[in-house]
Amino acid sequence: MNFIITETRKAILELYKEEIAESVINIQETRKEFEGQATIVVFPITKISKKSPEQTATEIGEYLVSHVDDITKFNVVKGFLNLSIAESYFLKQFNEEILSADFGRYPSNGKKVMVEYSSPNTNKPLHLGHVRNNLLGYSVSELLKAYGYDVVKVNLVNDRGIHICKSMLAWQKWGNGETPESMGEKGDHLVGRYYVIFDKEYKKEIDALKAAGQNEDEAKKNAPLIKEAQQMLLKWEQGDEEVVSLWKTMNEWVYAGFNITYKNLGVDFDKFYYESNTYLLGKGTVDEGLAKGVFFKKEDGSVWIDLTEDGLDQKLVLRADGTSVYITQDLGTAEMKHDDFDMDESIYVVGNEQDYHFKVLFLILEKLGKSWAKGLYHLSYGMVDLPNGKMKSREGTVVDADELIESMVTTAREKTEELGKTNDFPQEDKEELYKNIGLGALKYFLLKVEPKKRLLFNPAESIDFQGNTGPFIQYTHARIKSLLSKSNYQFAVAGEQFSGISAVELEMILQLAKYPTEIEIAAKAFSPASLANYLYELAKLFNKFYHEVPPIVKTEDGDLKQFRLNLCKKTADIIHTGMLILGITSPERM
Incomplete structure (x- = not known):
């Protein structure tokens, strides 16, 4: 207005x-x-x-x-x-603005943004925490696209280090040549299983050493398994052919497994970076920082930055033996990504346990005079809990992403069949519907909460056809599609020669009119939550309209009938488009 x-x-x-x-x-x-x-x-x-x-x-x-x-x-x-x-103002706005094909679409703003998300370790399958990360990263990417950005989706895979050596060593010792094919098992699950085996055997060795008189720290350092894993890592870094070959083989198993999970989650990437290719980056940046006086070298040869005046502490950026620490490679990777894509902004979707790390990383890059450092942003999100407690990956009690997806689809099937509304659906259509409902429930439940908030995920609560859930919004969309089909809907701009619109119809116009602003608000905040809750309010309002307004099919006034059908059609369109930004499909029938 x-x-x-x-x-x-x-x-x-x-x-x-x-x-x-x-x-x-x-x-x-x-x-x-x-x-x-x-x-x-x-x-x-x-x-x-x-x-x-x-x-x-x-x-x-x-x-x-x-x-x-x-x-x-x-x-x-x-x-x-x-x-x-005046009512006439809203009818004119509805006919001339809201009904236009490009309503809610933002033109290109000429800016490029990178969204880095997922970033898994290759020693275990994706779990519930990764699911929130992936869904958040994907949805923020789609939001920014809708708001006019050129978006690059990036996945930086942590495919090296002691963690992958633990899985490799355990497979060598106890694997008996098992492969994903021979076991009929996803590759990431197989590798993750050996990571758990390593941890159990390592604990046995620690307990034995403690029983022999060593303290906890001594036992952890002296256990033969950890020493072998460290030796394997050293061999990998030296390019040992046998170790590198095994590393490549097991990582390929994991990537194949990840790809299945990504496909089932409906997320994608434009570029993969691998830590095995980036872990040596950043040493040049350290030299640059020393030359500029941003870093200083201690007597033992280690390189540091003093951030105490910024309210932080001194931070190690290169060890005395010349090897990198995590922030070293992050400095180098940040520069490489900017060189590759020359983006205006870069968003890191990473859990809030890394808040301090990113504060330090961005500050160092600014002190190094990187003009693009002002465009870096850490999209920090909270942990996901379940009603029965936290997840523990090393103990093998993690909530596996694949099992979670399968469970959601199964629950969707059970709840939908209880209602008896899919009895006449072909079996193939039923299975597709159950998948859409189950994943819609999962995605909506995880995305409707502000990213920074810790989240209690309740699978049973998420699949409910009433309340603030994905299935409720999906069902509303299907209801509208059914109504339009029964009415043989054809688009036409309704004349304005009919008696006054009702209060709920005016509410509908006002709610639809907010859609472009909601895209802007959500995109600027890097938060799909506000869009998710807007779509819920729209679906809820449509159901109020559906029950308060006399049956549209029986409406005799041609202009009034066309106006109401247009109102239904635009509501369905915005639900469909908005839910796709959240990564959720809105079925035509339910």
Whole structure:
């Protein structure tokens, strides 16, 4: 309702002889308990009027009603001016703006953004925490695309280090030549199983050493298994053919398994980076930092940065023996990614346990004078808990992503068949529907919560055809599609020659009109949660409309019937488009 800002500025100039900036005028949606659709917050204007908020609001309200045809009435509640907008304005907005094919689509803004997400370790399958990461990264990417960005989706795979050597060593010792094919097992599951085996055998050795008199720390260092794993890592770094060959083979098993999970989750990537190719990066950046005086070298030869003046601490960036620490390679990788894609912004989707790491990383890059460092952002998210407690990956009690997906689909099948609404569906269509409902429930439940918040995931609660859930929104979409099919809907702009629209229909227009703004809000916050909850409110409002308005099929007034069908169609379109941004499919039938 930009016209209200324009007309209010005119009113202030006329009444108080002063021109003000648009930013001074704060317009909000009128609260439901008051009459009107738009509310002007008057308090900032009293500095100009030199009058009480109530008197100022009354004078502006009287001016607007007498000078603007689309403003029919006003009421004042303290310092808030509530305006009633003419029905004709909303019908015109609906026909000319909301019904247009490009409504809610943002043109290219000419900016490129990289979203890095998933970033798994190759020693175990993806788990529930990874699921939140992947869904969040994918959805933020789609949001930014919708808002006009050129988006590059990147996955930096942690495919080296002591963790993968543990799986490799355990497979060598106890694997008996097992392969994913010979076991009929996904490769990431097989490798993860040996990671768990290593941990169990390592604990046995630690207990034996402690029983022989060593303390906990000594036993952990002296256990033969950990020493063998460390030796294997050294051989890998030296390029030992046998170790490198095994490493490649087992990693390929894992990648094949990951790809199946990614496909089932519906996420994708434009570029994969591998830590095995990037772990030596950053040493040049350290040399650059030493030359610029950003870093300093201690007597033992190690290189540090002093961040105490920034409220942090001293941070090691290169060991005394010249080997990298984690932040060294992150400095190098950040530079490499920028060189590869020359992006304006880069978003790291990583759990909140890494908050400090990214604060340090971004600060160092700024101190090194990297102009692009201001565009780096850590999208920090909270842990996912289950009703029965936390996940523990090394003990093999992790909530496996594949098992979770399968469980969600099974639950969707059971709940849908209880309702008996798919009895006439072909079996193939049923299976596709159950997958869409199960994954829709999972994705929506994880995305409707602000990323920074810790999340309690309740699978049973997520698959509910009532309430703030994915299946409720999906069912609403299917209901609209059924209604449009029964009405033999054909698009046409309805004439305006029918008696007044109902209050709920006006609410529907107002809710639909918010869609572009909701995309903007969610994209700027890197948070799909606000979009998810907007779609729920839209679906909820449609169901209110569906029950309050007489059956559309029986509506005799042609223009009114067309208007209502258009209202249904646009609601379905926005649900469909908005849910796709969340990575969720909206079925035509349920």
